[in-house]
Amino acid sequence: MIEIKGLSKSFGKKPVVENVSLTIQPKAITSFIGPNGAGKSTLLSMVSRLLDSDTGEVFLDQSDVKKMKSNEFAKRVAILRQSNHLNVRLTVRELVAFGRYPYSKGRLTPEDEEHIDRAIEYMTLGDMEQKFLDELSGGQKQRAFISMVIAQDTEYILLDEPLNNLDMKHSVQIMKILRKLVDELGKTVVIVLHDINFASVYSDRIVALKDGRLVKDGPTNDIINSEALREVYDMHIPVQEQDGCRICVYFNSHS
Amino acid sequence: MRKNRTKLIVLAIIAIISILLFCLYNIQGGFSYAFPKRVERVLAMIITGTAIAYATVTFQTVTHNRLLTPSMMGVDSMYEVVQTVIFFFAGSASIFVVSRYLNFGLSIAAMVLFALILYRFLFRADKHPIFLLLLAGMIIGTLLGSLVTFLQVIIDPVEYESLQSRLFASFMNVKTELLLIAIVILVASFIYGYRLLRDLDVMSLGRENAINLGVNYDKIVLKVLILSSVLIATSTALVGPITFLGLIVSNLAYQFFATYKHSVLIVGASLISIIALVGGQFLVLHVFQLSTTISVIINFIGGLYFIYLILKESRKAG
Numbered sequence: 001m002i003e004i005k006g007l008s009k010s011f012g013k014k015p016v017v018e019n020v021s022l023t024i025q026p027k028a029i030t031s032f033i034g035p036n037g038a039g040k041s042t043l044l045s046m047v048s049r050l051l052d053s054d055t056g057e058v059f060l061d062q063s064d065v066k067k068m069k070s071n072e073f074a075k076r077v078a079i080l081r082q083s084n085h086l087n088v089r090l091t092v093r094e095l096v097a098f099g100r101y102p103y104s105k106g107r108l109t110p111e112d113e114e115h116i117d118r119a120i121e122y123m124t125l126g127d128m129e130q131k132f133l134d135e136l137s138g139g140q141k142q143r144a145f146i147s148m149v150i151a152q153d154t155e156y157i158l159l160d161e162p163l164n165n166l167d168m169k170h171s172v173q174i175m176k177i178l179r180k181l182v183d184e185l186g187k188t189v190v191i192v193l194h195d196i197n198f199a200s201v202y203s204d205r206i207v208a209l210k211d212g213r214l215v216k217d218g219p220t221n222d223i224i225n226s227e228a229l230r231e232v233y234d235m236h237i238p239v240q241e242q243d244g245c246r247i248c249v250y251f252n253s254h255s
Numbered sequence: 256m257r258k259n260r261t262k263l264i265v266l267a268i269i270a271i272i273s274i275l276l277f278c279l280y281n282i283q284g285g286f287s288y289a290f291p292k293r294v295e296r297v298l299a300m301i302i303t304g305t306a307i308a309y310a311t312v313t314f315q316t317v318t319h320n321r322l323l324t325p326s327m328m329g330v331d332s333m334y335e336v337v338q339t340v341i342f343f344f345a346g347s348a349s350i351f352v353v354s355r356y357l358n359f360g361l362s363i364a365a366m367v368l369f370a371l372i373l374y375r376f377l378f379r380a381d382k383h384p385i386f387l388l389l390l391a392g393m394i395i396g397t398l399l400g401s402l403v404t405f406l407q408v409i410i411d412p413v414e415y416e417s418l419q420s421r422l423f424a425s426f427m428n429v430k431t432e433l434l435l436i437a438i439v440i441l442v443a444s445f446i447y448g449y450r451l452l453r454d455l456d457v458m459s460l461g462r463e464n465a466i467n468l469g470v471n472y473d474k475i476v477l478k479v480l481i482l483s484s485v486l487i488a489t490s491t492a493l494v495g496p497i498t499f500l501g502l503i504v505s506n507l508a509y510q511f512f513a514t515y516k517h518s519v520l521i522v523g524a525s526l527i528s529i530i531a532l533v534g535g536q537f538l539v540l541h542v543f544q545l546s547t548t549i550s551v552i553i554n555f556i557g558g559l560y561f562i563y564l565i566l567k568e569s570r571k572a573g
């Protein structure tokens with residue numbers, strides 16, 4: 001279980017995350033939503049130790065993450081950032097193999113190879129595993145990075161807008177895989193999404209941020225309704241029921 | 256993989272041939288006199304070449320740039336500053352000069368300290384554009400240079416004489432008394448640095464990815480900055496500054512091996528470095544029959560290569 005207690009962060013004088021406290025439910029998908037600049041990425045960076053918080057703590061099963069060993073932490077929590085640019089030239093397989101680094105320290109065992117194979121298969125990258133990343137399309141590259149995070153095989157998987165650059169088919173494919181990781185392997189997924197319909201259909205819980213503050217935190221159905229969404233986005237968002245799913249139809253809405 | 260191994264073997268063979276040619280070619284004036292002299296010189300080149308290659312490649316990985324080197328940021332001018340300050344305030348008869356090892360230790364300590372302050376200031380989490388770093392390096396270099404000149408102008412002429420002989424190191428005038436300690440430092444750095452190599456591979460994926468994969472990022476950055484300063488200090492004390500060698504060999508290695516593996520990059524860059532120094536000096540002496548040292552030529556070629564890299568980079572960015 002991840003517990004976030006009173007996290008705050010300012011850049012210069014500008015508060016970006018203000019006193020956010022919440023508990024990430026284990027074995028569930030939690031979606032972070034909110035407008036651009038709400039502080040979602042910053043919050044996720046602090047939870048995953050990429051960024052130091054000004055105040056507040058993050059606990060992973062009761063232990064303060066700041067005090068955990070880097071390598072132990074990397075075996076339990078994986079993060080994929082919003083944008084990923086590499087200065088080195090790697091093949092897809094080499095990138096995915098890096099996901100095993102916390103375990104193998106660069107000397108891959110047969111077990112590592114199995115994890116790598118499986119992660120590549122999950123993202124259907126099998127036919128391009130020997131290709132260099134700079135030869136891939138934006139979406140293919142994104143899938144390679146997700147593959148690396150899956151190979152890392154952590155209990156907690158944090159993904160910052162993983163559907164960036166992906167077409168509908170691959171977006172659905174990835175959300176289904178995440179569902180499978182949660183339902184079958186008992187992983188915990190935290191995912192930042194801008195497409196609230198994906199959040200609505202696939203997540204168990206939703207956390208909404210706005211101007212650095214936590215404005216909503218609850219089961220998906222409590223958040224996906226017009227009143228709650230107005231608070232988050234300052235915009236009228238009609239919600240319709242479709243095959244048992246709530247779909248937001250905001251495309252020509254007026255605020 | 257296999258291709259890179261072949262490349263390394265070919266480079267190693269060329270390096271060995273260069274070394275043999277340098278040591279044995281056209282040896283005159285009594286073998287027993289000339290041969291040890293040449294071996295000393297070649298040893299100094301091997302040490303310098305390896306130290307600079309190692310320092311530059313690791314430095315560039317932790318600072319995430321391929322255009323700057325410790326030497327270009329003024330780390331090796333610091334050696335002159337330390338020596339001048341010691342001669343100025345303590346004098347050539349003082350223990351700080353007479354004791355070779357104390358002097359050497361002081362120089363290294365000062366250079367490491369200077370480097371750490373510089374990097375703390377320049378390479379913090381927020382990224383500065385590369386031209387700003389270069390500008391800062393140039394200004395600091397000029398500043399240190401002026402300081403040295405100023406002290407040398409007002410120093411006692413006799414002291415100045417002995418300071419000059421201390422500072423005037425080159426491949427023709429190797430500080431042989433430092434060879435042994437330089438070898439010890441180099442070997443120790445390699446043993447110490449060996450465990451860092453795989454972490455460095457991960458660090459070339461960028462800070463965030465490295466932390467995600469469990470690398471203790473800040474600690475390794477610090478270790479590498481110290482290590483690279485020690486190595487540059489050692490090579491500067493031995494043969495004087497060679498500003499652009501690191502830039503040339505690291506970038507050639509990146510291009511030639513196209514890999515993220517530091518074990519390959521460092522060995523490759525070191526071999527290229529040895530070939531450039533030993534092979535280069537051989538050509539200069541025996542083929543072109545010039546009386547200049549290879550440092551001058553390397554700095555000239557390195558300067559041009561640097562301009563080429565900058566242009567290439569700006570075209571990519573534009």
Ligand SMILES: Nc1ncnc2c1ncn2[C@@H]1O[C@H](COP(=O)(O)OP(=O)(O)OP(=O)(O)O)[C@@H](O)[C@H]1O
Pocket residue numbers: 011016034035036037038039040041042043082
């Ligand atoms: N390194 C930084 N320096 C200064 N300000 C920053 C930095 N990183 C983020 N910010 C600011 O913090 C605020 C929150 O940024 P953050 O990236 O967390 O937003 P976000 O919710 O992820 O937005 P998006 O949906 O666009 O990804 C923004 O206003 C941004 O300008």
Ligand SMILES: [Mg+2]
Pocket residue numbers: 040041042082160
């Ligand atoms: Mg973001």
